[in-house]
Amino acid sequence: MRFGSDILKQADVLAGFTEDAPRVTRTYLTPQHRQAGNHLLALMREAGMDAGYDALGNVVGRYLAADPAAPVVMTGSHMDSVRNAGRYDGLFGILTAIACARDLAARGKRLPFTLEVVAFGDEEGVRFGVTLTGSKSMGGGFDPAWLDAKDADGITLREALVAFGGDPDGWRALDRRGKGVVAYVESHIEQGPVLLNEGLPVGVVTAIAGGSRLRAKVTGLAGHAGTVPMGARRDALAAAAEMALAVERIASQTPAGSPAVVGTVGMMSVMPGAINVIPQDVAFTVDVRSAVDGARREAVAAMRESFQATARRRGVGVAADVFYELDAAPCDPALQDALAASIARQRVPVRRLPSGAGHDAMAFPAVCPIAMLFVRCGAGGISHHPDETLTAEDAEIATAVLLDFLEHYVPAPAR
Numbered sequence: 001m002r003f004g005s006d007i008l009k010q011a012d013v014l015a016g017f018t019e020d021a022p023r024v025t026r027t028y029l030t031p032q033h034r035q036a037g038n039h040l041l042a043l044m045r046e047a048g049m050d051a052g053y054d055a056l057g058n059v060v061g062r063y064l065a066a067d068p069a070a071p072v073v074m075t076g077s078h079m080d081s082v083r084n085a086g087r088y089d090g091l092f093g094i095l096t097a098i099a100c101a102r103d104l105a106a107r108g109k110r111l112p113f114t115l116e117v118v119a120f121g122d123e124e125g126v127r128f129g130v131t132l133t134g135s136k137s138m139g140g141g142f143d144p145a146w147l148d149a150k151d152a153d154g155i156t157l158r159e160a161l162v163a164f165g166g167d168p169d170g171w172r173a174l175d176r177r178g179k180g181v182v183a184y185v186e187s188h189i190e191q192g193p194v195l196l197n198e199g200l201p202v203g204v205v206t207a208i209a210g211g212s213r214l215r216a217k218v219t220g221l222a223g224h225a226g227t228v229p230m231g232a233r234r235d236a237l238a239a240a241a242e243m244a245l246a247v248e249r250i251a252s253q254t255p256a257g258s259p260a261v262v263g264t265v266g267m268m269s270v271m272p273g274a275i276n277v278i279p280q281d282v283a284f285t286v287d288v289r290s291a292v293d294g295a296r297r298e299a300v301a302a303m304r305e306s307f308q309a310t311a312r313r314r315g316v317g318v319a320a321d322v323f324y325e326l327d328a329a330p331c332d333p334a335l336q337d338a339l340a341a342s343i344a345r346q347r348v349p350v351r352r353l354p355s356g357a358g359h360d361a362m363a364f365p366a367v368c369p370i371a372m373l374f375v376r377c378g379a380g381g382i383s384h385h386p387d388e389t390l391t392a393e394d395a396e397i398a399t400a401v402l403l404d405f406l407e408h409y410v411p412a413p414a415r
Helices: 004-015 031-046 091-106 133-139 144-148 157-164 170-174 194-198 236-252 293-314 333-345 392-408
Strands: 050-053 059-063 072-078 114-120 181-189 202-208 210-219 261-264 268-271 281-290 317-326 352-355 370-375
Touching: 004 031, 004 091, 004 392, 031 050, 031 059, 031 091, 031 114, 059 091, 072 091, 072 133, 091 114, 091 181, 091 392, 114 133, 133 170, 144 157, 181 333, 181 392, 194 202, 202 333, 202 392, 210 236, 210 293, 236 261, 236 268, 236 281, 236 293, 261 293, 281 293, 293 317, 333 370, 333 392, 352 370, 370 392
Parallel strands: 072 114, 072 181, 181 370, 202 352
Antiparallel strands: 050 059, 059 114, 202 370, 210 281, 210 317, 261 281, 268 281
């Protein structure tokens, strides 16, 4: 086995750089970020790449083309994690790319482009509440207001960058638009069960779903749980529960042949929160995603309309405001076809599927065409969880596909 066993071994090593062992938790600009970054930096250099940290704590390795003026193909993924994470989310995309560079260097083969592998420092947004920080800096979408975001200890992103040895103002120089990048191709575990259920090791991503997030607040009237008749109540929790079911119903009612929509109520708080008091105030969040922006926006509008109808009928107030919106990122058809051809050359059936989860690749459409390769994960497709699994055999196939893609790819002119 050329790649798979070593990739899993390195993922085990990286899992040891955690803030709360034995759980895997690695957030942005922490000592564990530095440990993981240094380990990846060493792997990149051993693989024949020039490598170092950039101003925002991303680790960047470059396997140079023979021609210094050659275009650039970017790949990689994120090295941060959610809390109590698995071992392969993000890290697989970095380790598989390093394995490709190592193989090319061992054979003395240079590509007609410089291969740039990036270990992004912050995709998940756990520490500061800002997602895709590393990749958006390169995709031209970095917002300098993020530098004032604070973690749970009141430390700003700006302060943390300085303590890490980065440069809070260095994000301006990281923008890759107009810098000769011709493609961004990311490998990632699927984080779902489609490939697993179909018995396939890899698949080609067609689009990365866009997302809308809402904060909703329902205002009712508190009262004694034993004395207020059922018909006279203005129960905020009962109304919020009906609204949560409306999210499920509307997201599930996508007509056959239409773009799929998923909706989730992920957080809910109840006040005053006493066992013998009718709830007066309930706050909850809604996450809505689809690979087609129009379908997502229609679902959000239908949900908000349903919330208002429920509120009127139950005599409560409701406000539901969108606080986050990210457009879907379609993958480039030509790059999809190139990945499909590489899969076919491994004698594996080609499966195309959308990604419901967000990825660093979403930050790059303003820079260059994007593509993604999914690799099967086990345990029902679970991710963001310690049970997240990947086999050495699937890691081997996915790395062979990525390497084949790189060796066959003919760069188009840069934008």
